[in-house]
Amino acid sequence: MASILVVGSVALDSVKTTEGESVEALGGSATYFSLSASHFAPVSVVGVVGKDFPVKYRRLLEKRGIDLSGFHEMPGKTFRWVGKYGADVNEAQTLETHLNVFAEFKPKLTAEQARSEVVFLANIDPELQMEVLTQMRRPAIVACDTMNYWISSKPEALKELLARVNIFFANEEEAKKLTRQPNALRAANVLQEWGPDVVVIKKGEHGALLKAGRKTYAFPAYPLEQVKDPTGAGDTFAGGFMGYLASCNGFGDLSQLKRAMLFGTVMASFTCEEFSTARVEALQKHELHGRFDDLAERLSVPVDPVLIAAN
Amino acid sequence: MASILVVGSVALDSVKTTEGESVEALGGSATYFSLSASHFAPVSVVGVVGKDFPVKYRRLLEKRGIDLSGFHEMPGKTFRWVGKYGADVNEAQTLETHLNVFAEFKPKLTAEQARSEVVFLANIDPELQMEVLTQMRRPAIVACDTMNYWISSKPEALKELLARVNIFFANEEEAKKLTRQPNALRAANVLQEWGPDVVVIKKGEHGALLKAGRKTYAFPAYPLEQVKDPTGAGDTFAGGFMGYLASCNGFGDLSQLKRAMLFGTVMASFTCEEFSTARVEALQKHELHGRFDDLAERLSVPVDPVLIAAN
Numbered sequence: 001m002a003s004i005l006v007v008g009s010v011a012l013d014s015v016k017t018t019e020g021e022s023v024e025a026l027g028g029s030a031t032y033f034s035l036s037a038s039h040f041a042p043v044s045v046v047g048v049v050g051k052d053f054p055v056k057y058r059r060l061l062e063k064r065g066i067d068l069s070g071f072h073e074m075p076g077k078t079f080r081w082v083g084k085y086g087a088d089v090n091e092a093q094t095l096e097t098h099l100n101v102f103a104e105f106k107p108k109l110t111a112e113q114a115r116s117e118v119v120f121l122a123n124i125d126p127e128l129q130m131e132v133l134t135q136m137r138r139p140a141i142v143a144c145d146t147m148n149y150w151i152s153s154k155p156e157a158l159k160e161l162l163a164r165v166n167i168f169f170a171n172e173e174e175a176k177k178l179t180r181q182p183n184a185l186r187a188a189n190v191l192q193e194w195g196p197d198v199v200v201i202k203k204g205e206h207g208a209l210l211k212a213g214r215k216t217y218a219f220p221a222y223p224l225e226q227v228k229d230p231t232g233a234g235d236t237f238a239g240g241f242m243g244y245l246a247s248c249n250g251f252g253d254l255s256q257l258k259r260a261m262l263f264g265t266v267m268a269s270f271t272c273e274e275f276s277t278a279r280v281e282a283l284q285k286h287e288l289h290g291r292f293d294d295l296a297e298r299l300s301v302p303v304d305p306v307l308i309a310a311n
Numbered sequence: 312m313a314s315i316l317v318v319g320s321v322a323l324d325s326v327k328t329t330e331g332e333s334v335e336a337l338g339g340s341a342t343y344f345s346l347s348a349s350h351f352a353p354v355s356v357v358g359v360v361g362k363d364f365p366v367k368y369r370r371l372l373e374k375r376g377i378d379l380s381g382f383h384e385m386p387g388k389t390f391r392w393v394g395k396y397g398a399d400v401n402e403a404q405t406l407e408t409h410l411n412v413f414a415e416f417k418p419k420l421t422a423e424q425a426r427s428e429v430v431f432l433a434n435i436d437p438e439l440q441m442e443v444l445t446q447m448r449r450p451a452i453v454a455c456d457t458m459n460y461w462i463s464s465k466p467e468a469l470k471e472l473l474a475r476v477n478i479f480f481a482n483e484e485e486a487k488k489l490t491r492q493p494n495a496l497r498a499a500n501v502l503q504e505w506g507p508d509v510v511v512i513k514k515g516e517h518g519a520l521l522k523a524g525r526k527t528y529a530f531p532a533y534p535l536e537q538v539k540d541p542t543g544a545g546d547t548f549a550g551g552f553m554g555y556l557a558s559c560n561g562f563g564d565l566s567q568l569k570r571a572m573l574f575g576t577v578m579a580s581f582t583c584e585e586f587s588t589a590r591v592e593a594l595q596k597h598e599l600h601g602r603f604d605d606l607a608e609r610l611s612v613p614v615d616p617v618l619i620a621a622n
Contacts, residue, residue, distance in 0.1 A: 018493070049333070071470045089491055096336045130428075182329070182398055183516075183536070183537070183538075185534050185536045186536050189536070193403045195377030203517070205494075206514070206517035206518070207517070207518075207531060209530070209534070215609065216534040216609075217534075217610075218518070218531030218532065218534050218609070218612075219531060220518060220530060220531050221529065223496050223520070223527040223528075223529050224496070225494070225496045225497055227494075248617075255612070255613045255615070256615075258611075258613075258617075259612055259613075259615055262612055271387070289618075296612050296614075298526065298527075298529070299528075299530075299610050299611075299612065300569075300574075300610075300611065300612075301569045301570055301573055301607050301610065301611075302566045302569075303568075304557075304566070304567075304570055305569075307600070
C-alpha cells in the first residue's frame, strides 16, 4: 500500500445552502482530500493553519490516522471562506475569502514526506505546486487539481506543471476555459496532449469523465435526492480516486482507473449529504463499500442472450 | 416482436448550429421517433403533412419500412420550425414556428393501428394524446413525452394522461417544472406517484435517468467530440428505448429497461452527428450494435478480486 502526500489548503468554512448552514466548520482542499483518501491508504498533509485552529479539528484528522507532522501552525488566523449555494448546487457563490496565514504558505516537505509514492497537489498556486514537486524524490504518481483563479492568472505556470503530472483533475468549466475548447471531451484531449496520462473532468451532479488512453469514459454521479452542502465534493472525489489507486500499489490498468472513478463518485456523494466533513469523517467501511457495490450494480447492463444470438 | 404506433408531429426544420445549417430538412417528433424505432421493430405513424411535403421524405420513411397509412395529407403547408443552437447545444432557440396543417391535426387510427401493442404519444396536446389512447384496443405499453408549452398551458390534462401511461419521457427542466421539485430525482419520484411505472428523465449531453421501481439509474450520454445538430435527439432516444422494448415482447424486467436506456443513448448520439435525420436514416445494424457494445464496455467496471477478499 503506497502512502499519499497531499499539499493544499486547510480552512474554516461558513456555508449557507437551501438546506441550512454551517459556521467556521472544517474545510479546505487538503482537508477534504485527506479525510477521503484516509479510508483507503496512509495520508500525510502539508498545510498551514493559524493559532486559532481548533484543537478538535486537529483531533478529528488524527483520529482518521492522518499524519499531521507537515501541518504548520503560524502566528495569525486560519484561512477562512464564506460562501453560499442557491437552488443550483453546482455553483458556489463566494461571499468572503480571508487568506490569512495561507497567504504566506511555503510548503516544505520533511525527508519522509519527500519519499511518498503518491502525491496530490490540491488547487494552490501552480508555482507552489511545482516547488513541492521539485522537493519530491521519485513519486510513482503525481496528481494535481487547479481552480479558475490560477487558470486566469498563471496559465503558463500551470501548463509547465501539467507537463510533469500523471493525473489532472479539473472541473468542466475550468477545463474548457484553460484549453479554449467548446466541450469537455475536446478539452480532455488537449489537456492530455500537454502531459497528463489521465485527465478527470468533474461535472458536479452530472458525474465525471475519465480520459485514459484514447477513450473517454463517462460516469454519472451517485443519485442523491438531497444535497445539503456540496463544498469539498471535488476534493473528496480526488481523495477517493487517489486513495484507491494508492491502495492498489499501481496505476495504468483501466479497470483500476474505472474503479477509482466509482470510489471518487461514492466519496463525493457522501460529502454532499452533510455540511462540512461530517459525513466523510464518520464514514464506516461497510457504508463505503456498500455504496460502491450499489453504484456498480446500477451501472451494470447485463447482456441480452437474444441480442448476442442475433448479432 | 410487438408493433409500435407513434402519434406526433412531422415537420420541415431549418436549423443553424455552430457547425453549419440545414434548410427545410425532415423533422418532427414522430419522424425522429419512427426512424429510430424502425431499427428495432415495425413502426406505424399517425401524422399530418401538407400538400408541399416532399416525396423524397415520404420515400425515405418508406425505405425504412415505416407504415405511412396513417400519414394524412391535408390542403395547406407542412408544419415548419426554424431554430438555432449556440455554444450550449443543450438549449434550442426557436426563431419561427408555423403550425400550418398541424394546427388542425385530429389523429384518427385505423382498425389495425388501434391494435398496436406499443404506443408512443409524442409531445402533442395532451388532450389529443388522450384521444388517441381512447381509440387504442388494449396496448401492452403506453409511453408519452411532452413539452414546456403543454406543462404551462394544460397541466391538468397532462396529469390525467400520466395516470394512464406506463412510461413517461421528460426533459430535466420540464420534469422539475411540472412537479415543482428542485432536482430530477425528486421530480421522478413525484411523476411516478402520478401513474407511470417508469420515468425517464433526459438530460441532453449529461445523459439520462431511469426511475424504475424504487431506484434511480443514471446513465451518461455517449461521449461525442462534435455535435452537429441535437434536434430530435430526445425523440430518437425514445425511439431506441421503445423500439428495443417492442423487440423484446415485454417490459418490466430491469435488465431490459437498462438496455433500452443504452439503445436510446446510442440512437440519440447518432442523431447528433449529422443535421436532421441524415445519420439515423442511413444507420447500419453493425454500427448500432457496435456502439451499444462500446458504450456497455465503457460503463462496465470489473470487480476487484482484492477488494472482494477484503470485504
